Amino acid sequence: MPSATHSAIEAVWRIESAKIVAGLARMTRDVGLAEELAQEALVAALEKWPESGVPDNPGAWLMAAAKNRALDHFRHSKLIAAKHEEIGRESEEGFTPNFDANLEDDIGDDLLRLIFTACHPVLSTEARAALTLRLLCGLTTDEIARAFLVPEPTVAQRIVRAKRTLAEARVLFEVPRGEELGARLASVLEVIYLVFNEGYSATAGEDWTRPALCEDALRLSRILAELAPQEPEVLGLVALMEIQASRLHARTGPSGEPILLMDQDRSRWDHLLVRRGLSALERAEKLGGALGPYALQAAIAACHARARTLAETDWKRIVALYDALAQLMPSPVVELNRAVAVAMAYGPEEGLALVDAIASEPALRGYHLLPSVRGDFLEKLGRLDEARGEFERAASLTRNTREIRLLLERAAGLHPGLRVVK
Amino acid sequence: MRFMMLMIPKGYESAKPGTMPDPEAVAAMMKYNEDLQKAGVLLALDGLHPPSMGARVSFAGGKPKVTDGPFAEAKEVLGGYWMIQVKSREEAIEWAKRCPGSENEVIEIRQVQEMSDFDEKILPPKVRASAQAIGDRLARKSKKR
Numbered sequence: 269m270p271s272a273t274h275s276a277i278e279a280v281w282r283i284e285s286a287k288i289v290a291g292l293a294r295m296t297r298d299v300g301l302a303e304e305l306a307q308e309a310l311v312a313a314l315e316k317w318p319e320s321g322v323p324d325n326p327g328a329w330l331m332a333a334a335k336n337r338a339l340d341h342f343r344h345s346k347l348i349a350a351k352h353e354e355i356g357r358e359s360e361e362g363f364t365p366n367f368d369a370n371l372e373d374d375i376g377d378d379l380l381r382l383i384f385t386a387c388h389p390v391l392s393t394e395a396r397a398a399l400t401l402r403l404l405c406g407l408t409t410d411e412i413a414r415a416f417l418v419p420e421p422t423v424a425q426r427i428v429r430a431k432r433t434l435a436e437a438r439v440l441f442e443v444p445r446g447e448e449l450g451a452r453l454a455s456v457l458e459v460i461y462l463v464f465n466e467g468y469s470a471t472a473g474e475d476w477t478r479p480a481l482c483e484d485a486l487r488l489s490r491i492l493a494e495l496a497p498q499e500p501e502v503l504g505l506v507a508l509m510e511i512q513a514s515r516l517h518a519r520t521g522p523s524g525e526p527i528l529l530m531d532q533d534r535s536r537w538d539h540l541l542v543r544r545g546l547s548a549l550e551r552a553e554k555l556g557g558a559l560g561p562y563a564l565q566a567a568i569a570a571c572h573a574r575a576r577t578l579a580e581t582d583w584k585r586i587v588a589l590y591d592a593l594a595q596l597m598p599s600p601v602v603e604l605n606r607a608v609a610v611a612m613a614y615g616p617e618e619g620l621a622l623v624d625a626i627a628s629e630p631a632l633r634g635y636h637l638l639p640s641v642r643g644d645f646l647e648k649l650g651r652l653d654e655a656r657g658e659f660e661r662a663a664s665l666t667r668n669t670r671e672i673r674l675l676l677e678r679a680a681g682l683h684p685g686l687r688v689v690k
Numbered sequence: 691m692r693f694m695m696l697m698i699p700k701g702y703e704s705a706k707p708g709t710m711p712d713p714e715a716v717a718a719m720m721k722y723n724e725d726l727q728k729a730g731v732l733l734a735l736d737g738l739h740p741p742s743m744g745a746r747v748s749f750a751g752g753k754p755k756v757t758d759g760p761f762a763e764a765k766e767v768l769g770g771y772w773m774i775q776v777k778s779r780e781e782a783i784e785w786a787k788r789c790p791g792s793e794n795e796v797i798e799i800r801q802v803q804e805m806s807d808f809d810e811k812i813l814p815p816k817v818r819a820s821a822q823a824i825g826d827r828l829a830r831k832s833k834k835r
Contacts, residue, residue, distance in 0.1 A: 275778065275780040276780050276783075276784065278778070278780065279776075279777070279778055279780035279781040279783070279784040280784055282776075282777050282778075282781055283729065283781065283784060283785070326784075376728070480777075483775060483777075486730070486775075487729075487730035487731065487775070488730065489730075490727075490730035491728065491729065491730040494727060494728045494730070495728075517804065540733060540734060540773070544733070
């Protein structure tokens with residue numbers, strides 16, 4: 269097969285797959301089946317296009333191919349049903365596949381339904397993430413496996429089980445309304461941010477960041493913001509991720525080592541993404557969403573983004589924003605971040621007192637950033653022996669090899685009586 | 691990865707000042723822009739006034755020399771650009787193919803250089819640092835104002 273056509277098909281698939289799966293899911297009311305049918309259409313394209321060339325409207329071609337397979341499928345299952353004299357069952361459940369609807373008409377609604385279905389709370393977080401990457405970002409099982417550093421069969425099984433769970437729980441292919449909407453939207457945003465974070469600071473493995481995953485998450489969040497333009501938290505998440513992504517290149521040194529926010533070369537921040545992030549945040553705030561959890565986190569990220577130098581950072585405002593965030597979603601991790609801001613605004617003693625107050629939190633047990641932050645405060649206070657111990661402890665708690673190296677280097681750089689002046 | 695889709699409309703090199711595209715073409719293009727936006731790939735876009743309203747600064751002999759537009763020697767000029775973020779060069783091409791371009795229009799696709807494309811030789815840390823210092827000074831000035 270000529271590889272040029274193959275790459276062209278891949279590109280078309282990247283653009284069209286979610287829409288095709290979404291359209292088919294509305295038709296069949298079965299997300300699992302819809303994805304299988306879409307895959308069959310892809311296989312057909314892989315067989316035909318290398319000879320016939322890529323059609324003028326490849327999306328319509330794929331949709332038509334998938335739709336034909338759906339018709340075949342239902343004819344076939346109707347035959348089986350007739351044999352078993354169960355033909356009444358389907359109408360009892362009030363469902364007959366809808367083949368006549370113009371799929372292009374409501375493709376936006378279908379996409380939104382697909383997002384809500386793939387991120388349904390009935391599924392585990394891992395299952396939601398895998399299914400979302402598969403159905404909405406068009407990633408292969410192998411790509412998802414590499415993204416999460418798990419074996420391919422594990423991901424394949426996760427997806428099969430997720431589809432089964434959705435079918436068994438009779439999850440409707442619809443956009444939730446009323447009171448349910450808030451919780452369901454939170455579940456969607458959680459999955460997108462999880463995918464982003466897995467790319468932004470990989471929890472395990474050799475690479476500190478995997479930018480491709482960040483781009484997938486950003487793309488999906490931008491799509492969602494177009495589909496649900498009145499939801500401030502969607503814009504808040506977009507803003508947060510745009511601003512965080514603006515630092516992607518500055519977060520890694522020449523040999524792949526992590527560079528923390530305060531040490532980053534700000535000229536390497538991506539100002540196009542910063543601008544996009546700030547404008548999304550502004551829209552979220554105009555919609556009255558300034559105090560949403562993602563909008564607040566975006567506002568904190570925006571404080572850093574606006575400061576051209578570390579010294580210009582408005583740490584007092586950041587402390588205030590963390591205060592609001594801690595009220596909204598009290599968590600030891602938020603407290604830890606707040607302690608860092610407090611230390612910057614009011615001195616390391618203040619920060620250390622806050623960290624010590626939360627040090628025994630069970631949720632922070634084994635969390636490498638706790639000793640890492642504590643070590644930083646102790647170093648600034650000149651308590652170098654204690655600081656070294658904390659950095660070493662932090663190194664023993666993370667699985668990311670780049671981060672381990674960074675922490676051990678920091679520990680090794682501290683000698684009693686020798687104050688490192690930066 | 692990021693790509694610029696550069697729109698090159700033949701004839702724009704000699705277009706009169708204030709020339710605007712016809713409303714039908716604008717409507718089709720707006721729809722296309724919307725599709726890019728809805729797909730989450732559009733980062734930025736702009737349309738450019740004709741070169742007859744612009745100027746060129748050349749540096750022959752190491753000295754800047756200004757020439758007002760239109761530029762007699764120009765065979766191809768830009769009419770506008772899109773900046774998109776996509777998975778591959780093929781995806782950028784696929785998006786360009788969907789543009790409702792007219793007979794006289796050509797889209798050139800070019801990958802945007804990332805900071806990481808610049809190794810230490812091209813942009814040594816010293817240069818980077820001085821770029822940062824300029825930014826800092828500007829920031830301080832604008833703050834004082």
